[in-house]
Amino acid sequence: MGRKKKNRGANRNTRQKGDNEVTVRRTERKTYEEAEKKNETFEKYYKDQNIISDEAEWKKFMEVNATILPTAFRITGSRRHAFELRDLMKREHIPKLIQIQLEIDQKSEPIKPLLWYPNELGWQHSASRMTIKKDPIFQTFHRWLVAETEVGNISRQEAVSMIPPLLLDVKPNHWVLDMCAAPGSKTAQIIEAIHANDAQEIGIPSGIVIANDSDSKRSYMLVHQTKRLRSPCLLVTNHDAQHFPNIHLKKSSPPVQFDRILVDVPCSGDGTMRKNLTIWSNWNIGNAIGLHPTQVNILLRGAQLAKEGGRLVYSTCSLNPLENEAVVAEVLRRSRGNLILVDVNDRLPELRKVPGMTSWKVMSKEGSWVSSLDDINPKYRKKYAKSLWMPPDVEKLNLTRCIRIYPHLQDTGGFFIAVFEKIGIIKDVSVLDDTTSNDENGGENSITESVDNVEADSTTIKYECNDDVNDIEEMNQDDSVSTKRPSSTNQSIKGSHKRIRTNESTTTFKSNCENEEEKPKSKQTGEVFIFLGSDNEDIPLIREFYGLSEDFKTDQLLVRSENEKNKILYLVSDSVKQVLSATDVHKLRLVNTGIKIFTRQDTNEPVKCPFRFNAEGMYTVYPYLSNKRVINFGLKEVRILLSEPTPLFDQFDEKIREQLESFEIGCIVAYIDPSQEEEIVFRRTKVPIVLPIWRAHKSLNLLYRKEDRKVLELRVQSYFNEEK
Numbered sequence: 001m002g003r004k005k006k007n008r009g010a011n012r013n014t015r016q017k018g019d020n021e022v023t024v025r026r027t028e029r030k031t032y033e034e035a036e037k038k039n040e041t042f043e044k045y046y047k048d049q050n051i052i053s054d055e056a057e058w059k060k061f062m063e064v065n066a067t068i069l070p071t072a073f074r075i076t077g078s079r080r081h082a083f084e085l086r087d088l089m090k091r092e093h094i095p096k097l098i099q100i101q102l103e104i105d106q107k108s109e110p111i112k113p114l115l116w117y118p119n120e121l122g123w124q125h126s127a128s129r130m131t132i133k134k135d136p137i138f139q140t141f142h143r144w145l146v147a148e149t150e151v152g153n154i155s156r157q158e159a160v161s162m163i164p165p166l167l168l169d170v171k172p173n174h175w176v177l178d179m180c181a182a183p184g185s186k187t188a189q190i191i192e193a194i195h196a197n198d199a200q201e202i203g204i205p206s207g208i209v210i211a212n213d214s215d216s217k218r219s220y221m222l223v224h225q226t227k228r229l230r231s232p233c234l235l236v237t238n239h240d241a242q243h244f245p246n247i248h249l250k251k252s253s254p255p256v257q258f259d260r261i262l263v264d265v266p267c268s269g270d271g272t273m274r275k276n277l278t279i280w281s282n283w284n285i286g287n288a289i290g291l292h293p294t295q296v297n298i299l300l301r302g303a304q305l306a307k308e309g310g311r312l313v314y315s316t317c318s319l320n321p322l323e324n325e326a327v328v329a330e331v332l333r334r335s336r337g338n339l340i341l342v343d344v345n346d347r348l349p350e351l352r353k354v355p356g357m358t359s360w361k362v363m364s365k366e367g368s369w370v371s372s373l374d375d376i377n378p379k380y381r382k383k384y385a386k387s388l389w390m391p392p393d394v395e396k397l398n399l400t401r402c403i404r405i406y407p408h409l410q411d412t413g414g415f416f417i418a419v420f421e422k423i424g425i426i427k428d429v430s431v432l433d434d435t436t437s438n439d440e441n442g443g444e445n446s447i448t449e450s451v452d453n454v455e456a457d458s459t460t461i462k463y464e465c466n467d468d469v470n471d472i473e474e475m476n477q478d479d480s481v482s483t484k485r486p487s488s489t490n491q492s493i494k495g496s497h498k499r500i501r502t503n504e505s506t507t508t509f510k511s512n513c514e515n516e517e518e519k520p521k522s523k524q525t526g527e528v529f530i531f532l533g534s535d536n537e538d539i540p541l542i543r544e545f546y547g548l549s550e551d552f553k554t555d556q557l558l559v560r561s562e563n564e565k566n567k568i569l570y571l572v573s574d575s576v577k578q579v580l581s582a583t584d585v586h587k588l589r590l591v592n593t594g595i596k597i598f599t600r601q602d603t604n605e606p607v608k609c610p611f612r613f614n615a616e617g618m619y620t621v622y623p624y625l626s627n628k629r630v631i632n633f634g635l636k637e638v639r640i641l642l643s644e645p646t647p648l649f650d651q652f653d654e655k656i657r658e659q660l661e662s663f664e665i666g667c668i669v670a671y672i673d674p675s676q677e678e679e680i681v682f683r684r685t686k687v688p689i690v691l692p693i694w695r696a697h698k699s700l701n702l703l704y705r706k707e708d709r710k711v712l713e714l715r716v717q718s719y720f721n722e723e724k
């Protein structure tokens with residue numbers, strides 16, 4: 001959330017182009033409406049590709065493509081009060097917003113739910129920046145949105161980007177790999193699906209989400225984005241997905257195969273033109289041609305890593321058949337019948353889409369249509385994959401099962417999705433015409449380094465993400481468009497191949513973050529992951545003090561620092577522990593895992609147990625606590641807690657005060673069930689609130705960050721508003 005506006009106002013910008021560094025002068029920042037949105041090559045290319053045959057529809061497509069993208073967001077699904085939040089928004093904000101928007105901004109579409117998104121949890125509005133800035137009702141709504149986003153209750157995400165995780169159909173017991181995950185919008189949705197049953201079931205889901213990205217800076221962004229979801233089932237890694245390593249949980253066991261794999265590849269991103277002006281000015285065919293081999297290789301590696309009967313979803317924010325249908329066709333060919341396209345037409349029935357293309361052409365980088373590789377100057381042939389061209393058996397591949405989404409269909413960005421099921425073992429995808437193999441997996445299930453030995457021109461290829469880092473950061477700013485370069489314009493897929501170090505006797509895993517340059521400043525000390533042993537002396541103390549049930553698995557607690565003994569205890573799920581204990585874990589470049597459950601509190605007061613709860617892990621650990629350190633609060637007490645940093649016991653009613661005094665100094669937990677409030681008659685049941693509090697000598701201290709406090713304040717306030 002830290003990016004400041006001043007960066008975007010800079011009018012000098014240094015751009016890396018091949019080996020030559022050139023300085024380009026940026027024109028004054030223009031709004032999307034003001035900027036010129038024309039690109040003849042783009043228009044000619046897609047017109048000739050016949051992506052839309054009807055003339056009137058083509059016009060509409062071009063027209064909508066040149067308008068600014070609406071803002072979309074999701075109310076996050078797994079959090080227990082998602083429905084409560086949705087209802088509150090519908091009741092308190094939506095009617096006023098619609099009214100105001102109609103009055104001052106008739107051109108824009110009023111805020112509305114995305115019809116195809118389940119349970120009215122996805123929303124979209126196209127109010128202009130002016131409207132949001134000037135109108136007090138919009139400002140209030142925007143502030144609410146930002147506050148809820150900061151604590152992970154709302155996710156800003158492009159509407160089309162919400163589709164792949166829905167079609168991935170993730171269940172709480174699934175092992176899921178998200179191959180190109182940063183900045184993490186779709187990972188967040190997957191995590192929510194893993195936790196979908198949390199409200200009904202006690203315990204940590206048995207599934208796991210491994211979220212990977214080859215760009216180390218972006219993988220830290222991914223950590224930041226997903227942290228808000230507080231899941232012990234998440235493991236973040238940093239690999240080139242083309243060579244994602246095999247993981248053997250035991251020496252003799254076969255490599256882990258995943259139930260679900262998301263392959264949201266780097267792409268040229270011309271589906272993002274409605275928010276990314278650089279696409280209008282820079283569009284060229286070279287990016288798609290250059291990215292195609294990487295896309296094929298990543299999808300193939302995904303296909304190998306999937307379980308038989310498992311599902312893969314391939315997606316791009318590009319309209320280009322060379323990055324879409326051509327990739328799908330090549331991967332189907334190489335999997336030799338062991339991968340099939342799934343017909344998902346009956347899913348999301350309200351979603352307007354068109355079928356995948358069954359015919360396309362290839363344009364050379366020089367701009368002429370070329371019917372085969374033979375038409376390319378032999379000098380440049382190595383830059384073109386054979387698989388760019390339509391295969392002869394294209395009709396048999398069911399490419400119409402792919403999904404294309406065009407901006408004019410429902411006022412979104414452009415997008416492509418293909419859903420696969422793996423129906424047989426994919427032994428060796430390097431067959432047919434490729435020979436080079438990748439040694440990262442010791443030759444096992446090898447894939448080719450590049451498709452058809454094509455040279456990926458990594459200095460010039462650019463890729464885009466529809467949910468880019470800046471996009472998410474802009475949540476806190478305004479809805480202006482991005483004129484930035486893609487944050488990782490070049491395919492930095494080589495990376496440094498540092499490995500984690502494993503110390504088997506103590507289960508210590510050195511993370512890969514030793515490269516000072518690659519690491520954010522705050523993380524410059526090498527991180528380790530050390531599970532607490534059964535003889536750890538702090539555990540019995542914690543169990544006794546809080547009445548922590550034996551069902552809470554303390555062997556899933558770990559520390560991430562060798563120096564500060566048991567300072568912060570993180571919890572991971574059983575499946576994450578299995579992966580961290582795998583025989584070849586040293587091959588994994590770990591970035592992050594675990595949620596904070598206990599922190600050793602520095603205090604001068606005499607305490608029996610210095611370990612306190614963290615807001616991050618509070619809801620996870622709460623079901624395992626006895627009543628020993630739990631106190632029932634009403635909303636009145638919550639208001640006192642929020643009124644100042646350290647309210648005195650005296651500020652509470654006598655009954656509560658007596659209870660507070662009866663606790664020893666240390667952490668306590670306040671349980672609040674708003675539906676039990678006597679003074680307020682709610683129209684709907686409310687979800688309970690659980691708060692970690694430090695009980696000091698004479699006062700209390702709510703152990704919440706500023707952002708969490710703000711949201712709690714809004715929530716409590718909304719209950720009283722509802723009553724009015």
Ligand SMILES: C[S@@+](CC[C@H](N)C(=O)[O-])C[C@H]1O[C@@H](n2cnc3c(N)ncnc32)[C@H](O)[C@@H]1O
Binds near residue numbers: 180187264
């Ligand atoms: C389309 S974006 C992913 C967006 C992400 N799935 C989301 O929903 O937030 C593509 C990502 O792929 C990453 N990437 C590029 N080449 C890669 C590779 N060879 N292996 C893994 N990740 C790669 C980029 O760093 C970028 O973060």
